[in-house]
Amino acid sequence: MPPKPAEKKPATTGGKAPATKVPSEKKKPAAPGEKVKKRKMRKETYSSYIYKVLKQVHPDTGISNKAMSIMNSFVNDIFERIAVEASKLAAYNKRSTISSREIQTAVRLILPGELAKHAVSEGTKASNTLRPYLAAVRSTLTAVLCLENFSSQIVERHNKPEVEARSSPEIVLNPLTISRNENEKVLIEPSINSIRISIKIKQADEIESILCHKFTRFMTLRAENFIILRRKPINGYDISFLITNFHMEQMYKHKLVDFIIQFMEEVDKEISEMKLSLNARA
Known part of the structure; x- marks a missing residue:
């Protein structure tokens, strides 16, 4: 038979092949000796x-x-x-x-009558004592965090935080103490180029005092990672922060204030959880 002549096919308008769905690969079951990784689900406690x-x-x-x-x-x-x-x-x-x-x-x-009345009164009381305390600390920090560079009056180009050096008493402002009760208070010491914030954490018993000391010591040993954390707290307080004008040039003011307030909110919860786990082990 004679060979057939080549047939010309009309050119297609689209050069791309039609898209096809790739079937998703099924996860292989774990081998008998292999451990199966489980997702950690966070449970509210x-x-x-x-x-x-x-x-x-x-x-x-x-x-x-x-x-x-x-x-x-x-x-x-x-x-x-x-x-x-x-x-x-x-x-x-x-x-x-x-x-x-x-x-x-x-x-x-x-809730039943008396229990509901007690729950509402206690909840209102707790929020009414904590909110003004944190609000007072926040507004005070926002007001005093107006720092600027100040040249040393003793040695040229040896600028130091005046709240620490105390070389020029006229540029160190009056300290301010904000207290929630006798066990919880904040000392704010402002100056022209630096501010020192000292926090006294609530400690109900001896176990909480030990845990608070261990917790704050763990943080102060890693003070360089927190940048504004002071290695040694002021006498009578558990932890201290030092903010200078150079920190204000590198960081946002409102973020620094939020960090201090969040630390005050979370530290009591952390110590309570450590105390609970300690008692569970005992």
Whole structure:
């Protein structure tokens, strides 16, 4: 048979091949001797707060891990119910955020009479004491963090933080103490080119005093990583920070204030959790 003549095919407009879906690879099951990596799920825990309340009521009484898990699940369930009820009330009132009024109303709807009254009064009292304390510290820090370079009056080009050197008393301002109670207070010592902030952390008993000392010592040994942390605190206080005009040139003012306030909020929680784990091991 004679060969067939070559046929010319019309040119296609699109030069690209049609896209095809690549099937996703299925994860292979782990071998018998191989360990399976599990994702760590963060569970909300109220153990530190439960333990703190228990020690306030009965200082000499302990609590087992099983009892703590039962109490934790109970508190978590109550908080979830309060949050759901408060969100319904906020939606009914056509509000995008939940206010304290919705929370208080939800507590009164879920908890019995006297318990709801006590919970609302204690919650209001706690927020009313902590908020003004942190607000006073924040506003004071915002006001005094107006630092500038100041040339040394003794040796040329030997500028030092005047709040530490005390070489020129006329440029060191009056110190200010902000106190929440006798166990919690902040000392702020401003000057023209530096400011020193000393914090006294609440310590309810001897165990908390030891844990607070260990915690602050762990941080002060790594002071170079925190940049503004002082290696040795002022006498009568647990930890101190030193902010100079060079820090203000390198960092944002509001970020420094937020760091100090967040540290004050979190340090008490950290010590309570360490105390709880210590008692659980004991």
